[in-house]
Each structure stands twice: as C-alpha cells, then as structure tokens.
Amino acid sequence: MTALRRFARANLEHIEGVFDRAFGPAWNPLYQLGALGWFFYWVVAVSGIYLFIFFDTGITDAYESVEYITNVQWYAAGVMRSLHRYASDAMVIVMMVHLIREFAMGRYRGPRSFAWITGVPILWFIYASGITGYWLVWDKLAQYVAIATTEWLDTLPIFGEAIARNFLHETTLSSRFFSLMVFIHIAVPLILLFIMWIHIQRHSSPKVNPPRGLAVGTLIMLMVLSFAYPATSQGPADLNVVAAVVDLDWFYLPAYPFLDMIPGITLWAVFGIGTVVLLLVPWLPPTRRQAVATVDLDNCNGCGRCVDDCPFSAVSMQPRTDDKPFAQEAVVDANLCTSCGICAGACPTATPFRRASALTPGIDLPNSSIRDLRDRTLSAADQLSGDARVIVYGCRAGVNLDALQGPSIATLCAPCTATVPPSFLDFVISRHHVDGVFLTGCREGDCFNRQGIRWVQQRIAGQRDPYLRTRVPRERIAKLWAGVAGPQQLADELDAFRNRLRGLGAFRKAAPKQNDHHG
Amino acid sequence: MTKSWQILLQCLAYVAFAVVVGYFSSAPAYVHLDPNKALIKLSLSHAGQLKGECRRLTQEELEKLAPNMRRPLDCPRERLPLLVELILDGNLLYRELLPPTGLASDGASVAYARFAVEPGSYQLIARLRDSNREQGFDYEHGAHIELRPQQNFVVDFRAEPEGFIFK
C-alpha cells in the first residue's frame, strides 16, 4: 500500500507541476478538488431549484415539462438543465481525483481517517443522486435506468415484491414509484450536503470555496459548455419499445453495462466489498500512532497562537487550571491531533535563544521536541565547513534530504516545515552557525499538513505571529516547495542559493549584539 | 512563463475539461439490446396453492387453545412452488420451478426473465402449475404473436380472471 501511494504521489506531482505552471500554485485546480466539489454542488443545487419550478412531478407529464424546459425556455431553464447535468458530472470527476489524491498524499491515517471514512458514504450518495436524476426525465434513458435499476434492486433479497414490475408495461405503469424517485432525488442530495459538512468538521478553515479566479473560470467553462452543447432528452419513454441503444452518462452510469454481463447480485457484492475495503484503507497496514502534542503549563502564557495555527482544530483555549496570572491555557484534544508539530512552531516560547536546559515550549511534540530540534540543528551546523554553509529544513512528507548533505550543507527533517519556529532561522544566521537557511517541503499549493507552508510564508513575510524578526536578512533565506518529485530541482536551487550567499559574504549584524533576546 | 502563455494554458485546460464532461455525459452510446432483436419479458408474481390440506380440529384440541385463537380449521401456511414454462415455436424457452418467497415459504413465487429473439411471427405458449398435480398444468395460454424489432413483449400472469396475459 505504501509503495502504491509513493508511486501515485510522484506521478501526480508531475501532473500538478504542469498545472502549477498554467494556473500558479494558488489556483491549481488539483489543490482545490474538495473546494471544487463544493462549488459544483452549489451550482447543481441552484440550477436544480430553478428546474423544479418548471418540472412536472407526475410520470405522464414529466417528459413534456422537461421538453418545455429544454426547447421553449432554452435560454434560462434549458441552460439550468445543462448546468445541472454538467456540474453533476464535474462533481464526479473532481471527487474521484480528490479521492486518489488524498490517498496518494497519505492524508487518511490516524485522526485524519475521519475525512476518509466520511468520504466513503459520499460516493454512494452522489451516485444515488445522479441515478435518480436521470430517472426523472422519463425519456428513453430514464426508461433504461428505471428498468435496469429496479431489476438490479430485485436481485437483493430485501424487497418482498419485484419492484421491476412497476415498469413492466405501458398499460400497468403507475406513478407511485416515480413519485418516490422524485422524493429521493431531493432527499438524497440534502443528506449528501449534510455528510459533506461532517466530512470537513475536523479541519480548521476548510477549503470549501475555490479561489475566485478558479471559481470564475470554472463557471464560465460550465456556461459555455451549456450553451454550446445543451443537455437534451432521448425521446419519450415507451415501455412497449425496449430502450435498446442509449446514450449513457458514463460518469454516473458506468456500472449499468455490467448488469448485462454479470448477475446483479455479483455487482452488489463487488460494490459492497469495495466499500468495505475503502473503509479499511486507513488501517492498511496498521501503524502505531505518533505521540500527540502536549502542553507544558509552566511555559504557556495563553496567547492562543497554537489554536490559530493548528490545521486540525486540535487545540482549544480553556480556563486556566493553575495559578499563573493568565486567563486561559492551551488544551490539546488527543483524538484530533495529527502530531504535525505546527503548534510548537507557533509558540512564542519555542525559541532557541533560551538556554538549552530551559527550552521547553508551552506546546511540544514529545517525540520530536523543540529542544531536540535545537540540539540537532547545532550539532549539524557546527560540523559544517567551507563557504556558503547552509542548513536545509525539510519535512517528513517531502523528499528525503539525505542526498543533499555535504561538507557545507546540513539537512534536518522536521515533522512539518512549519514545526520549525522562525526564531530558529534568526538564531542560526545571527549566531553565525550557518550563512543561510534553505526551506523545503511539500508542493506550495498543497501542504501535507494543510496549512504548514502558508504559515511559514506568512511568518517570514511578517504577516503572522510569530514572525521572523526584521533584522534577519531575507536574502539569506531561500525556499523551494519541491514535493517528492523534485529532488533534482532542489539540488539545483540549493546550488544557486549558495552561489548567491557567496556573493553576500559573511553575515554582519546591523544591530548591536546584546538584544539577542527573542520573544 | 509569461502571463499570456499562462492564460492560454488555462483556457486549454478548461476546454479539455469541458470536452471530457460534455462528451462522456452522453456518449459513447451503449447497446443494451441488439436493435434488430425483440424482447420477450416474463414477469409474474403468483402464490402457489397451500402445501397441505386444511384440517378440522377436534373438540379437545380446540379447548386447549386460547378462546380468541379458536378456529375450526388448521391450515398450513407453506405454499407449493410454481412450475412455469414458455415454449416458443415448439422449443422450450424457459422452464423453472419457482419456490415461494418469505421466511415461512408462504409468499408468492416470482419469475423474471428476458429473452432477446429475432423479430417475426411465432407460436408462444405459456403454462403454469400451482397445485400439487403430477402432470399437466393449471393454466395455459397460447397465441400467435408478431414481434417487431425492439418490441417489449410481456408475458404476465394474473390468476383472476384471465390467467396468462400477453401484451
């Protein structure tokens, strides 16, 4: 499973690289698949409400009402119909790629399995929505879908009566089952919305809206497609005549041809087993959970930065339980913590300028502590020689940095690049341990830990606490968000950076040395 | 990469996405039934007769029962399986022994089958046995039928009043 994931991730990154060039990391649709899913959902919802005004819910008049929508009111309801269909189809595409991508990124283990597990029912509800939608048109395709679906349901030993008999013949056709489908086509998408909402509950500020530029482009694309190639029906349903050849929607109905090849019950088994396997994926293979972040009250001043920066809503501020003169203290919910260490990188007390023996920050990872980061930084940096000495901070989710090491280059792997507090950059440069710092990690648009790269950028730019002090010359800091597929580019950028450092010469502090204290 | 290149590439990506969505939303066509064939669809739901005869309870047996349960006849609920046959131009198209549904085998038996056949004229015979007779059938219906391509010809059954229904 791990090998499959690595393979998938490396290949995806090549494709993402192409999109990065076209869209830039911020608009890259591959980093916005969940948000695009939400976007398409809203397009489907709005167009669906409009269509419902003109739709006749009785089986005898449904087809005529859809014909009116498509042909008479083509400029409004017709466009809405096309948007309704195409946005639904697009939703399937982005959902499937999203599933593959989240798998490839490995963001589904431990506490993060919550999003994965809640994603699985989304698959079922999307398909149920789409299939019932095609039913309502009551054209030839609807006839095919109605008969094939009820025949398929009848292979399950749960319905007493054969429900396919509802669609046996024109003379015995009843509106009863059709009305049920209308109801289901409204109820299921509403439940879907609820599950989608549950799906993102464990994320702080989840990406549910694509960036404006991407949203506008996507909407224009859907509009153009709807005008250029409107969705149409395939002739009225007539149960006396078999729907022999149908133009399938291959996003929603790819399973149906299999019903003509294998027994329906076998296909149920395939989907049933597939669902169970998907639900088990977070435990394949089982791994031991990492120790979660812990709070040290003696060092916590209740500033709340860890709460702001935790990407998984795992920290909250609660009333103080000790006698320190602060109103609140940080509390970690161990069930939600993914051990990314970003909170430690945000804590003002996590600064290497403090005496090593006293370096216990307010919040820290027991197995990858800030003190340990300081020790490793110093021992690695102090072995460096030559000019343009550089320390590279990378993350567990990024590329293996060992190959970059050399007499003048040290590498250090933190849980997330944002685990490294900005004061560390200040420390190693202003104390002359190195000549420059190089930061790397996942690809810019999509950090494994969701927000790590953003926080690092904002801290360095002075837009987010704790920010990198202005005295640190920014030309001594370089970043390449390389992901796992870019080791060569990383080596090249590092070379170029060291060349620039050589031009800068040794670092001289502008300010006098005594204000080393950092807060 | 210059801005105009980026915009061009973005447009290309949108067009590619739109083409994929637009095309696969209704193509390629799927041939569910060879359009040059006709379909005979057998669908029936009918309860076989009760397996055992009803038995009149003796006076002593009746007295053992709770007063509200006292009925003079004790009838077994289990039903007989149906035997259903379809014969097309003298060839056996279908022959199944259909067990009753329900946990207590007291429900109707259900048949559902599809046969793609060449269009044309045929002699179709349908017959059904719902009793415990050894030979012959309780219902039989034969007709000369004319099948058009893609016709959905249904063989249904309703015990009252008509038996087999061809339509």
Ligand code: HEM
């Ligand atoms: C159309 C349906 C879906 C929508 C709209 C959707 C939406 C989202 C959104 C908005 C996020 C949060 C992204 C972020 O802010 O970082 C997310 C994350 C995620 N989704 Fe989905 N999702 C859908 C289907 C699925 C499915 C089918 C699966 C897999 C079975 C899945 C698995 C995940 C996982 C593993 C994450 C990442 C969780 C993490 O970062 O810890 N999603 N999804």
Ligand code: SF4
């Ligand atoms: S390590 Fe810290 S930032 Fe990361 S999930 Fe746990 S509490 Fe949140």
Ligand code: SF4
């Ligand atoms: S960032 Fe540190 S000091 Fe601030 S609330 Fe969190 S643990 Fe306490």
